[in-house]
Every structure is written in C-alpha cells, then in structure tokens.
Amino acid sequence: MISEKIKSQIGGEMVIRAMFEKGIKMKQEFGADNVFDFSLGNPNVPAPDAVRDSIVDIITNTAPQKVHSYMPNAGFPEVRKAVADHLNSRYGTGYTPDNIIMTAGAGSAINLVLKSILDAGDEVICLAPYFAEYKGYIQNYYADVVEVGPMDDGSFYPDCEKLAAAITPKTKAVMVDTPNNPTGVVYPEPVIKEIAAVLKAKEQEFGTVIYLISDEPYREIVYIEHEGELPWLPDYYDDTVVTYSYSKALSLPGERIGEVIVPDAADGSKELIGAITTCNLLTGTVNAPSLMQLVLARCLDEKADVGFYRKNAELLYEIVTEAGFEALKPQGAFYLWMKAPDGDDNAFTDMAAKHKILVVPGSAFAGPGYVRLSFCVAHDMIERSRQAFMDLGAEYK
Amino acid sequence: MISEKIKSQIGGEMVIRAMFEKGIKMKQEFGADNVFDFSLGNPNVPAPDAVRDSIVDIITNTAPQKVHSYMPNAGFPEVRKAVADHLNSRYGTGYTPDNIIMTAGAGSAINLVLKSILDAGDEVICLAPYFAEYKGYIQNYYADVVEVGPMDDGSFYPDCEKLAAAITPKTKAVMVDTPNNPTGVVYPEPVIKEIAAVLKAKEQEFGTVIYLISDEPYREIVYIEHEGELPWLPDYYDDTVVTYSYSKALSLPGERIGEVIVPDAADGSKELIGAITTCNLLTGTVNAPSLMQLVLARCLDEKADVGFYRKNAELLYEIVTEAGFEALKPQGAFYLWMKAPDGDDNAFTDMAAKHKILVVPGSAFAGPGYVRLSFCVAHDMIERSRQAFMDLGAEYK
Numbered sequence: 001m002i003s004e005k006i007k008s009q010i011g012g013e014m015v016i017r018a019m020f021e022k023g024i025k026m027k028q029e030f031g032a033d034n035v036f037d038f039s040l041g042n043p044n045v046p047a048p049d050a051v052r053d054s055i056v057d058i059i060t061n062t063a064p065q066k067v068h069s070y071m072p073n074a075g076f077p078e079v080r081k082a083v084a085d086h087l088n089s090r091y092g093t094g095y096t097p098d099n100i101i102m103t104a105g106a107g108s109a110i111n112l113v114l115k116s117i118l119d120a121g122d123e124v125i126c127l128a129p130y131f132a133e134y135k136g137y138i139q140n141y142y143a144d145v146v147e148v149g150p151m152d153d154g155s156f157y158p159d160c161e162k163l164a165a166a167i168t169p170k171t172k173a174v175m176v177d178t179p180n181n182p183t184g185v186v187y188p189e190p191v192i193k194e195i196a197a198v199l200k201a202k203e204q205e206f207g208t209v210i211y212l213i214s215d216e217p218y219r220e221i222v223y224i225e226h227e228g229e230l231p232w233l234p235d236y237y238d239d240t241v242v243t244y245s246y247s248k249a250l251s252l253p254g255e256r257i258g259e260v261i262v263p264d265a266a267d268g269s270k271e272l273i274g275a276i277t278t279c280n281l282l283t284g285t286v287n288a289p290s291l292m293q294l295v296l297a298r299c300l301d302e303k304a305d306v307g308f309y310r311k312n313a314e315l316l317y318e319i320v321t322e323a324g325f326e327a328l329k330p331q332g333a334f335y336l337w338m339k340a341p342d343g344d345d346n347a348f349t350d351m352a353a354k355h356k357i358l359v360v361p362g363s364a365f366a367g368p369g370y371v372r373l374s375f376c377v378a379h380d381m382i383e384r385s386r387q388a389f390m391d392l393g394a395e396y397k
Numbered sequence: 398m399i400s401e402k403i404k405s406q407i408g409g410e411m412v413i414r415a416m417f418e419k420g421i422k423m424k425q426e427f428g429a430d431n432v433f434d435f436s437l438g439n440p441n442v443p444a445p446d447a448v449r450d451s452i453v454d455i456i457t458n459t460a461p462q463k464v465h466s467y468m469p470n471a472g473f474p475e476v477r478k479a480v481a482d483h484l485n486s487r488y489g490t491g492y493t494p495d496n497i498i499m500t501a502g503a504g505s506a507i508n509l510v511l512k513s514i515l516d517a518g519d520e521v522i523c524l525a526p527y528f529a530e531y532k533g534y535i536q537n538y539y540a541d542v543v544e545v546g547p548m549d550d551g552s553f554y555p556d557c558e559k560l561a562a563a564i565t566p567k568t569k570a571v572m573v574d575t576p577n578n579p580t581g582v583v584y585p586e587p588v589i590k591e592i593a594a595v596l597k598a599k600e601q602e603f604g605t606v607i608y609l610i611s612d613e614p615y616r617e618i619v620y621i622e623h624e625g626e627l628p629w630l631p632d633y634y635d636d637t638v639v640t641y642s643y644s645k646a647l648s649l650p651g652e653r654i655g656e657v658i659v660p661d662a663a664d665g666s667k668e669l670i671g672a673i674t675t676c677n678l679l680t681g682t683v684n685a686p687s688l689m690q691l692v693l694a695r696c697l698d699e700k701a702d703v704g705f706y707r708k709n710a711e712l713l714y715e716i717v718t719e720a721g722f723e724a725l726k727p728q729g730a731f732y733l734w735m736k737a738p739d740g741d742d743n744a745f746t747d748m749a750a751k752h753k754i755l756v757v758p759g760s761a762f763a764g765p766g767y768v769r770l771s772f773c774v775a776h777d778m779i780e781r782s783r784q785a786f787m788d789l790g791a792e793y794k
Contacts, residue, residue, distance in 0.1 A: 001606050001665035002672045003516045003538075010675050047461040055456050055688075064444040068649045104501055104653065107681025119400045120539075136679045141400075142517075142539065209398050252465045254687025256501065268398035275399045278407050282533040284504025289686040290651025291452075 009136050019349075023358050030356060036385035038316075038373040039358040041181070041334070045309075045376075047251040048302040054295045067294065073280045073287050074273075075102025075259075082297040083259060091232040099263055101276050102288035104256040106217045106245035110175075111137050113213055113241055113260060115283070116275035117172050118143040125166055125174040127158040129337075129367025131181045131215070143172070147366050156183045156328065156337070160194045167202040173211040174199065176233070179218040179332025182365045182372035184313075186224055186331040189231050196237035203239070209267040212237050217245040217258075218333035220304045223313055238265040241272070246296050248334075249304045257292040309334050312375040315382050320373075322386075323393035336373040337362075341396040343369045355392045357385060406533050416746075420755050427753060433782035435713075435770040436755040438578070438731070442706075442773075444648040445699040451692045464691065470677045470684050471670075472499025472656075479694035480656060488629040496660055498673050499685035501653040503614045503642035507572075508534050510610055510638055510657060512680070513672035514569050515540040522563055522571040524555040526734075526764025528578045528612070540569070544763050553580045553725065553734065557591045564599040570608040571596065573630070576615040576729025579762045579769035581710075583621055583728040586628050593634035600636070606664040609634050614642040614655075615730040617701045620710055635662040638669070643693050645731075646701045654689040706731050709772040712779050717770075719783075720790035733770040734759075738793040740766045752789045754782060 019039045026035045058067060074080065080097035087095055103109040114124070120142035126134050128147045138145050148166045150156045163174070176195065178187040187195075199210050214233040222230060234240040242261040247253035262273050280286060313330040320327050320338055327338040338359075340348035345361040345368055352359050352371070362370035375382065399407075416436045423432045455464060471477065477494035484492055500506040511521070517539035523531050525544045535542050545563045547553045560571070573592065575584040584592075596607050611630040619627060631637040639658040644650035659670050677683060710727040717724050717735055724735040735756075737745035742758040742765055749756050749768070759767035772779065 001514060001608075002668050003512070003514055003519075005516055005538075006513055006672050006676065006679075009679055010672065042467045044462065047465050051465075052456050052461065056453055059449050059452050064449065064648065065441065068444050068448075068651050070439045070650045104682050104686075107678075107683055109681070111681040115400075116403055117398060117400055119402055122400075133678065133681070137681060140679060211398075251461065254464075254466045254468060254684060256683060256686050271399050275403050275407065279403065281504075281530065282403075282406055282537060283680065284506070284508040284530070284534060285501050285682055286504055286653060287651060289501075289653050289689065291688075292686065 009139055019358060019360055022353065026353070026356065026358070035356045035358065036381060036388055037358045038375065038377065039360050041374050041376060043248055043251045043253055043376050044378065045251050045305045048299065050299045050302050051250060051252070051295060054298040055291065058291065058294050062294070067291055069290060071287060071290065074277045075100070075288055076290070076293050079293045079297040082300060086300040087261065090229055091235070093232070093234070093263070095261065095263065098273065099261055101260045101262070101273065101280070102293050103258050103260055103280065104285050104288050105247060105258040106215060106243045107133065107137070108256065108285055109243035109245070109258050109260045110134070110213065110215060111140065111283070112276045112279045113211070113243065114138060114141055114143070114173070115279045116272060117211060121170065122172045123168060123170045124172060125163065126366070127163070127174070127176060129156070129182050129362055129365040129370070130175065131177060132364050134175050146171070156180070156185045157187060157191045158195065160198050163195065164198045164202065167198070167210065169206045169208055171202070171208070171210055173213050175213050175215060177215040177218070179222060181218065181333050182335050182360070182362065182367060183337040184328060184330035184333050184335045186222060186230065192231050192233060192236050199237055199239070209239055211266070212240045214240055214242045216242055217248050219244065220249045221306055221309055221334060222332040223306070223310050224331045234263045234265065239267050241266060250296065250299055250302060251304070252292065255289060255292045257288055257296055309376065312377065312379055312382055315379065316373060316375045319382065319386050319389050323389040324397065325393060334374060334376040336375055338371050338373060340369055340371060345369055345371050351395055352392055355388045357388050357392060406536055416755060416757055419750065423750070423753065423755070432753045432755065433778060433785055434755045435772065435774065436757050438771050438773060440645055440648045440650055440773050441775065442648050442702045445696065447696045447699050448647060448649070448692060451695040452688065455688065455691050459691070464688055466687060468684060468687065471674045472497070472685055473687070473690050476690045476694040479697060483697040484658065487626055488632070490629070490631070490660070492658065492660065495670065496658055498657045498659070498670065498677070499690050500655050500657055500677065501682050501685050502644060503612060503640045503655040504530065504534070505653065505682055506640035506642070506655050506657045507531070507610065507612060508537065508680070509673045509676045510608070510640065511535060511538055511540070511570070512676045513669060514608060518567065519569045520565060520567040522560065522568060523763070524560070524571070524573060526553070526579055526759060526762040526767070527572065528574060529761050531572050543568070553577070553582045554584060554588045555592065557595050560592065561595045561599065564595070564607065566603045566605055568599070568605070568607055570610050572610050572612060574612040574615070576619060578615065578730050579732050579757070579759065579764060580734040581725060581727035581730050581732045583619060583627065589628050589630060589633050596634055596636070606636055608663070609637045611637055611639045613639055614645050616641065617646045618703055618706055618731060619729040620703070620707050621728045631660045631662065636664050638663060647693065647696055647699060648701070649689065652686060652689045654685055654693055706773065709774065709776055709779055712776065713770065713772045716779065716783050716786050720786040721794065722790060731771060731773040733772060735768050735770060737766055737768060742766055742768050748792055749789055752785045754785050754789060
C-alpha cells in the first residue's frame with residue numbers, strides 16, 4: 001500500500017532509526033545508566049529563561065486571536081523585521097522583512113527551497129560527509145543527489161577540484177553546512193572563497209544559476225578561536241540562500257522554528273521568495289508556529305550555552321584519544337568524528353555497542369571509515385564512559 | 398530559476414491570493430470598516446482560556462528540556478494516548494497511541510498521508526466542490542487529481558454513480574471533508590454509506606486498496622440537529638484515514654497542530670503508520686510543535702464556540718436571501734455557498750467587489766456558478782454589510 005518511492009526513501013532512514021531502537025532496547029536490558037548513548041543530536045541544555053518569560057508575557061498580555069492566528073505565510077512581518085535587524089547588526093547586511101521567510105525549523109526551510117527550485121532529474125551536490133537527511137530532502141522532489149568527497153588530508157574540508165568536476169548544467173544547488181554535521185569541522189574563510197570561486201566559474205561556463213544552500217543550525221556553536229562573527233556566506237557568493245534553525249541556538253528542537261534568508265543579490269530572489277512562501281502553503285505546513293515566532297523575536301540576543309558543549313567536547317576528545325582512537329578535535333556543532341581503527345565503521349559500531357557505547361556509523365553520512373559521536377549529552381555520562389572506551393580501544397591493540 | 402513544476406502549481410494558488418491582496422488594497426483605499434471581507438477562513442473566536450492556562454502551567458512547571466525537546470516523530474506518547482482515549486470515549490473505538498500521529502496541522506497531515514501512498518501517475522479523487530489546496534497537495538507527489546461533481550439536485554452531496562465511474566485501478570485515495578469547505582454541507586449517514594459501498598465494490602473489482610481520506614477540520618462546527626456525534630467514517634469503511642486539525646476547534650490555526658488517525662482495520666495500517674511517521678522526518682517538519690502537543694492534550698474536552706458561528710450563519714443567510722440571492726443554508730463549517738445569479742461566478746465576484754463585498758469565486762473550488770462566503774468574521778461586519786448586499790442584489794433584478 002506504501003508508495004514505491006517512499007519505500008526506497010525509508011531505506012535510507014533505517015540506519016539511524018535502527019540505532020535509536022537498539023539504544024532503547026539496550027537501556028531496558030542494562031539500565032539507562034549503563035549505556036553510553038552518543039547517537040542522538042537532541043540538545044541537552046535547557047532553553048534560556050527568556051524563552052519561558054517571553055511565553056508567559058505574550059500569552060498573558062496579547063490577545064489570543066493575534067498569538068495563535070494565521071498570518072502571512074512568510075511569517076509575522078514584525079518577527080521577520082526583528083530577524084532582519086538582528087542579522088544586519090551582526091553581519092552589516094541590509095536585509096528587510098521581505099528577505100526572511102519563517103519556517104517550521106531548518107529541515108522544513110531546506111525542503112521549501114529545494115521544492116521551489118527542483119524539477120525531476122535535476123542535480124544537487126552534497127559535500128560528503130553530510131547530514132543524512134539531505135538525501136531524502138532532495139529525493140522528495142525527484143532530483144538526484146551527487147556526492148563530492150572531502151580533501152584527503154584529513155581536514156574534511158571539501159575537495160574543490162572534485163566539486164568543480166561534479167557540476168553539470170543540471171546542477172541546481174550545492175548544500176553546505178558549517179559548522180558541520182557529522183564532522184564538527186568549521187570551514188575557514190579560504191575554503192569558503194574557493195567554493196564561491198568554483199560556483200561562479202561554473203555558473204558562467206554553463207550559463208546557469210547554482211544556489212549555495214548554507215544550512216546553519218550550528219551557527220552559534222563554535223569552539224575554535226575566531227574574531228567577530230564567522231564568515232557570512234552571502235558575502236562571498238551572491239546566489240547563497242541561508243537556512244537556519246533555533247533548535248540548537250535556543251534549545252527549541254521540538255518547536256520547529258527556523259527561517260530561510262534569501263538576499264536580494266541572489267538571482268531571481270523575488271521569484272524565489274514568492275515560491276518558497278507559496279510552498280509553505282502547498283506542503284500544508286502553511287506557516288511557522290505562531291507563538292514561537294513571537295517568542296524568538298524577543299530572544300534573538302540570547303546565547304546558546306556553548307560552554308556546556310565545549311566542556312563535553314574537551315572531555316570526550318580527551319577520553320577517546322587516551323583510549324587510542326584517532327579523532328578530529330571538534331571545532332563546532334556537537335559532534336566528534338572518530339576513525340574506525342580498522343576502517344570498517346559498521347563493524348566498529350557493532351563492537352562499540354558490545355561495550356555499551358552507541359555511535360552512528362559514518363556510512364550513514366557518506367563518510368565511511370569513521371563514526372559520529374554526538375556529545376549533547378550529560379557531562380556525567382561522558383565521564384562514566386571512560387572505562388568503556390578504554391576497553392573498546394583495547395580490542396584494537 | 399523556479400522549478401517548472403512549482404510554476405504550474407503556483408498558478409492554482411493565485412485566485413485566493415489575488416483576492417487577499419485585493420482586500421488589503423481596498424481596505425487601504427476605503428477604510429477597513431467599509432469593506433466587507435468574506436474571503437478568508439481565519440477563525441475569529443479567541444482560543445479557550447484553558448489554552449492560555451495550560452501554556453502557563455506547562456511552561457512554569459515542566460522542565461524546558463521536556464517541553465521543547467524532540468520526541469518520537471509521531472509525537473509524545475502521552476499526548477497520542479490522550480487523543481486516542483478522547484476518540485474512544487466519543488466514538489466507542491479502541492484506538493491506542495499507535496493509531497495516532499501528531500502533525501503540523503491537517504494540511505501537513507494530508508500531505509504526509511498522500512506522500513506515503515502516492516507514486517507518480519497515481520490518481521486521487523476529489524469530490525467537487527472541494528478545498529482548493531487538495532489539488533496542490535496531490536500534485537506535490539506527481540499524482541493526478543480526478544474531480545467528481547455533486548448531485549444535480551442542489552444538495553451538493555457527491556454523485557456516487559459518477560464516483561464509481563471515475564475510479565480506476567490507479568485510484569489510490571478519495572478525499573472527503575464533511576462538514577464541507579466550501580459548501581457548508583454536512584453529509585448525512587446514507588451518503589456516507591453510499592460512498593463506502595462504492596469504494597468497497599471498486600476495491601473488490603480491481604483488487605486494489607482505496608483509502609478514504611476523511612479531512613475533518615470542521616468536525617466540531619455543526620449547525621444542523623443531530624443526536625450524539627456525527628457519523629465516524631472509519632465505522633463505515635475500513636480503509637479510512639482521518640486527518641484532523643485543532644485550528645478551528647481550539648482557534649489555533651497559526652500554531653499548526655493536528656493529527657492523522659490510522660485505525661488498525663485500515664489495510665496495511667502498520668506500514669502506513671510507519672511511512673507517515675518517516676515522512677514527518679523526510680519533509681523536514683519532523684514532528685508537530687512540542688509545546689502545543691502538550692497543551693492540546695489538556696484541552697481535548699474544550700468546545701469550539703459554535704454559537705458564535707451559528708449566529709453569523711443565520712444573519713448572513715437572512716441577509717443574502719433577503720437581497721434576493723439563492724444560497725445553501727450552512728449546515729456546518731463556516732462557509733455560505735451562494736449562487737451567482739447569472740451563473741458566472743468570476744463576473745459576480747467582480748460585481749460584489751464593486752459593492753465592497755469580498756467573496757471567493759466557486760471556480761477556485763471546482764464549483765463554478767457559485768461563490769463562497771466565509772462568515773468567521775465579526776458579527777457586526779455582517780450586520781453592516783446588509784445594504785451592500787441589497788445594492789448588489791439590485792444589480793441583478
């Protein structure tokens with residue numbers, strides 16, 4: 001009874017889902033405290049007090065017909081203005097409410113952009129390793145995923161020569177997320193400049209428009225030293241569209257609140273904004289949840305508790321290296337990218353599970369030979385996992 | 398830059414959007430009080446106090462990591478249990494949390510069901526006149542809309558002979574909504590039995606499964622006399638899937654909260670529930686907004702203020718018939734379905750606008766020759782519109 005298309009798409013979701021179910025089973029069997037679950041990306045920091053205070057204030061002092069009502073499909077104009085002003089003050093941009101479309105999280109934002117630009121048979125490039133769900137998002141619109149691997153110097157920066165070679169006249173977009181899920185890498189400015197140069201050259205060569213979709217749910221969660229803000233991708237490449245989520249920045253993942261930013265400089269920006277807005281309606285999502293729109297407009301200056309994640313990153317990195325594993329030191333997001341000692345990430349994932357450590361095999365992110373450890377977990381759990389990692393390491397000595 | 402597919406889909410959205418923009422312009426020109434806007438379906442009744450009280454209580458007394466967190470993609474288990482229990486007590490059913498998937502409103506719910514069952518080239522039947530957005534929803538999945546007109550006796554019940562003739566081996570679903578948007582008609586039990594009989598016979602004839610998607614956002618808004626609950630469609634046809642929204646029942650349209658109900662009796666129910674749940678993830682919506690899930694679980698026994706809409710229905714019906722128009726007396730939902738005197742609903746819509754009355758032409762709902770008047774407006778506006786309707790009526794005498 002299920003569509004053939006969906007059957008094929010569901011397959012791709014099975015790895016992480018299987019991991020999730022394995023986790024539940026193991027916790028039932030061994031007790032929750034005895035399983036070290038690094039498989040999930042669920043923020044573990046409470047939302048800032050300002051979120052609670054804003055909710056209570058809005059719900060008490062604003063008429064419910066306003067708070068819970070339909071609004072233009074792009075979102076409340078005053079919320080979009082607040083977002084635009086906030087970005088302008090951070091990045092020196094000149095955005096107006098028209099450049100902002102509020103969405104049900106970044107996942108929905110990406111889908112609305114892809115739906116707006118893709119026809120069947122079009123191509124979208126993903127820079128491997130990449131967030132597993134991009135694949136499903138692209139296939140939703142009968143388009144094809146083209147994977148481009150990273151540099152082979154261990155940096156996990158994209159290989160821009162391979163990127164250039166992968167672009168065809170059918171390439172409609174390139175997905176990029178920095179800070180990166182699953183590697184925890186933050187692309188430095190020269191890498192961004194190189195990506196931009198490749199895309200510009202290919203747009204000219206083919207006479208096409210290639211959108212860079214910059215997915216930035218982890219924008220605020222950065223551990224490396226940097227002066228001021230990280231590079232703002234639309235400053236480097238005009239045809240950039242940014243998708244953002246408040247899931248991580250404000251610890252609101254269940255609320256489904258995010259946005260798309262389409263700068264005026266992006267080719268066909270007016271038509272694209274119109275299409276994205278209409279797609280909000282066409283997909284039945286209609287608009288981002290109304291109360292949360294009003295809430296986030298008051299909480300834009302709140303900061304994610306980066307210190308919590310930094311402490312976790314440092315402890316987990318210390319433990320896994322002490323246990324003899326090779327790993328990238330997390331630069332941002334909340335993931336640690338660790339090498340499977342014998343190169344087989346699926347077998348290594350199984351071996352880790354024997355030691356009650358749950359990780360996700362890199363193959364699920366088109367990054368075979370590595371596993372992803374999510375450290376948005378209780379600090380205490382990481383501490384308690386030390387011996388299990390030592391024992392796991394001993395298996396490979 | 399916009400996909401060809403989306404360009405074609407956007408066309409279909411233009412009528413209601415054009416009406417919306419015309420309304421804004423006219424209100425600017427003539428003053429909001431001098432324009433009688435019956436074009437929109439935005440509930441005009443405040444959410445019950447219990448919604449506000451629940452929000453404040455939850456946000457004050459529950460940890461934010463719970464309130465705003467990810468949960469299983471189908472929704473919080475305790476919320477799904479509350480919904481199942483509520484339905485069981487109303488309809489004598491035996492649903493469990495597994496039969497319920499929480500969604501971002503009914504629009505999203507319908508999309509998740511369609512995405513789960515449709516391949517390119519499949520067919521879905523809409524019983525005209527029907528909610529305009531169904532068309533876009535179906536086309537989202539490269540499937541074809543098949544329209545079946547109503548009886549020609551003025552009842553606007555579906556013509557079940559035509560329905561039978563329209564079903565082919567490619568028919569995957571039939572959309573039904575009673576109380577109906579745009580006609581305000583409520584299907585009586587014999588009509589539902591007839592639809593069920595046709596579908597059962599065709600399933601047997603073709604050896605296929607045909608889902609009846611019962612879209613019930615107006616379930617609670619009924620003006621006709623009836624004992625107990627309206628017929629519950631899964632009682633009449635096993636392969637029924639129900640989509641529901643709290644937009645109208647609790648006046649929460651902007652919050653995007655609803656659900657899908659897949660009874661165990663529906664063919665392939667387990668696979669379908671799994672597919673719908675995965676589609677929540679695949680579309681990037683991921684889950685229904687978390688705080689609102691917790692809120693509605695506490696407000697299931699709240700009642701929509703039907704009295705407000707009934708007063709409006711009665712006054713508007715009185716006015717338009719006094720002005721000489723032929724109209725269906727609203728039986729449910731908040732729409733009045735009125736005949737264009739000369740049969741040209743587009744020309745009539747323009748003429749009404751000259752008298753500062755905004756309506757939506759029936760053609761937008763595959764119901765030419767009629768217009769839809771939405772009466773979820775201030776009672777006072779209806780009262781003040783009386784002279785304008787008289788003047789409009791005089792144009793056709």
